[in-house]
Amino acid sequence: MDAIILQILNGLDKGSAYALIALGLTLIFGTLGVVNFAHGALFMIGAFCAVTVSRILTLSYTTVDETRTDFLGNPMEIEVPYIHNLVGQSAGDFMIDWAVPISILFAIPVMIAIGVIMERGLIKHFYKRPHADQILVTFGLAIVLQEIIKFYYGANPIPTPAPSAFRGSFDFGAFLGLGANSIIYPYWRLVYFAFSLVIIGGVFAFLRYTTFGMVVRAGMADRETVGLLGINIDRKFTIMFGIAAAVAGLAGVMYTPINSPNYHMGMDFLVLSFVVVVVGGMGSLVGAVLAGFLLGILESFASMAAVLETLPGINQIVIYLVAIIILLTRPRGLMGRKGVMEE
């Protein structure tokens, strides 16, 4: 029992990331009809927004602390972050500690801007081109984006810790009365899961309860008709692209404490997220979210020692295996609509 709960929990954080990336992918696909291979790169850029913010916050100058001495007896040189001078020491330290959540504020405008620029500058010219061309140009863009990040931030993963308040682990076992230490789960992963639920809920509410969202949903169902109503659907879709980019970016920001970001993390997630979208059903938002969590949890179960004993290596291939089976038995994915991408 506790083992099963643990695996479900373990699957949630990866599942959250898959779900958030897949949600954006399928939004873009559903609204613009574009297959965006650069979506993983947006996730990665989001993560590097967090890195950037934490670097800015810790930007320091060197000063001499007369009250202390180093081991040679000279006055000690210490690094003082500029932020101390701006907001005071305790507030400054708090901000540095909370760099990752604070990055969200920075990432939202940056990601929306990147998304809108991408759509207006590049993607828009590919609406009428074959899907193969869309895949190829966004694939090229993904390479470019990740190489730029690699140039400025290097190839090594950059540790970006969670706020100290969330660094410990939560004893789920004790909480559920299954015995202390039977299920240990890091706080931050809980935060990440909750965060992803909020974002997903937000996107769905936005699409459901705003006029903007209604137009977008109508456009996903039948673009031509909405166009005939005189609604400037293109403009709305551009904004939708920005929102999808922001969702991917925020998924990246919050993921940094779980896995130190590196320049190729986007590509690693992209391949799996595509599989998630296809399993969920191209163009289905609910399907993407559902499939994201399902596959994340499945992957986690496949990594259990007991499973690996009988089926060695299954954890590495289970997602692909499921994708192959689903595509062959339910060609439209779990919740795909008829007529989407079937040619």
Add this chain to the structure above:
Amino acid sequence: MGILEVKNVNKRFGGLQALSDVNLSVAENTVHAIIGPNGAGKSTLLNVLVGKLLPDTGSVMFDGQSVLGRKPYEINQMGISRVFQTPEIFGDLTVLENMMIPIFAKRDGAFRMHAIESVRNERAVVQQAEDMLESLNLADARHDHSASMSRGNKRRLEIGMCLAQEPRLLLLDEPTAGMARADTNNTIDLLKQIKDERDITIAIIEHDMHVVFSLAERITVLAQGTPLVEDTPDKIKGHPKVREAYLGETAAA
């Protein structure tokens, strides 16, 4: 007993009864038109005939054999060719290549791998394709990309490609839709010529009454998924039910 026998065919899409108890018999070597207002089920019926849709109940026999459950390419190999509303041709290929493909399909069946010998050495096929283009007045364009042709010529090519397979039944889905008057008349002439020169049955779905009455020997009127009347063109013209269901609308428009 006609070459095409449709018996008691029903097809439902969710709450919509697209075809209900359709019975249709198309006699060999005739031109049979199927007309009806939008949403009458003409396209659904056509899709059933070519194997794209499977009806819920009923039978479709072509030349004594059932077509149901067969794949579209198998039905085509039985001798049913289809002309589409928007001409479906191989746009990236030259006109001559377009014409050669059905000839290969007729000769070699659904799949045969000639991966090494050159197309140029298939002299008989090339010759047959060129003759066919000649008879369609398309010979001058044979090395052009077919996508660059006019709508009317694309239609001629598509009909020619279907004929090159020597089908026993030619299905035409609104072959003059969206065409200028001159192109429409050309297409009518071409179809008349085909009817006179070949042993072929033609079933045509059409909106344009000019086309229907110039060609058809028998007409079935379809309304709300079911055949209303079937008769000769003259009788159909005067039929009160038909006027009410269909012709009245077009006359008013």
Add this chain to the structure above:
Amino acid sequence: MLGLTRKDAILLAIVTVVALLAPFILNPFPTNSGFAQFNAGYPDLMQRFAIFGIFAIGFNILFGLTGYLSFGHAAFLGVGSYAGIWMMKLLTANIIPGIAASIVVAGLFALIVGFISLRRSGIYFAILTLAFAQMSYALAYSVLTPITGGETGLQLKLNDPRVLDGALAPGERAHANLFGLDMTSSIEMHFGAWQFTFNTGYYIAALVLVLAFYLSIRIFRSPFGMMLRAIKSNNTRMTYTGLNARPYALAAFVISGMYAGLAGGLMVAMDTQVGPERMFWTASGEVVLMTILGGAGTLIGPVLGAGLIKYMENIISKINSGILHEWFYWMPDGLEDFVITLVYPFVGKGWHLTLGIVFMLVVIFLPGGLVEGGQRLRRLAQGKRAKKSATQTNPAE
């Protein structure tokens, strides 16, 4: 000639001559000159030109003709490599059985993957092939370690059985060879300040490349090739012409898988080692880039694309800041630093950035690749002349 039209025969002749003279053509700069770094005429790189050329030619038979975009072709190359090295370990270091096994095993694997993947088309097909390739990669890394050597991969070892080969003298290593002709053996020729290297391995790879190219011309010009183009052009009409597109596409898939296997076998024949990274999806992406860059659906495009990308990879990635300073030393100091700062991200380790940008530019502005670019230039030159004569003869229009 050889069953080809004059135009195709000329193209084949050019490819053959360039392949044979590559050690000269690719080494235009004297060994000690500052430009020697742009020389590409050394065996290792030339072998890669030929091998990736073969890989891309095969990929083009699938993607260029049928339009099916496979994102998992590196799996066939990898499987071919593993089959090849096992033959060399178990049977003989002679490369013939190894390469034959590479082709056969990759072909069989392609048959299975293709049979399943081709039930879908479009993006679903791309994702399915990607899924198969990633699965192969993950398995080669983990469970299949007894067969694949896991992360370290496989090499020729002293204690390999090699049942067909005689025992080696103590301390001697087995060399990949063709009936005793060592793949690594080279003849060097000095000509003034120039140095040219003629390597056995390269010439064998080049010979295979020419054969592979010839075969692809025959396929392009055959009724089968025409059917494949018909699938890409209009699958609906294909079906309603009584043709079953799936076996045609599957045949193309298997043929291109066999080409990939051949490339994998040749790779093993050259460097007698293999690791799973060969199957990673970026490797599959690379062959897509090569084909598009050169011109998908054209005969010569993939070979050009493969050559250009491998050349860029080797030459651009070797440029470092020292070399940049050497180039721009003649500029005023401030300007020199500025220019170097601008150029630096694109060279050395940043060559992927250059690749990505070039690739994007090609997809955006030149979807037909380098071949289309060449044709446009030619038309531009001809067009100017044609326009002149047109205005003279037909002033009314």
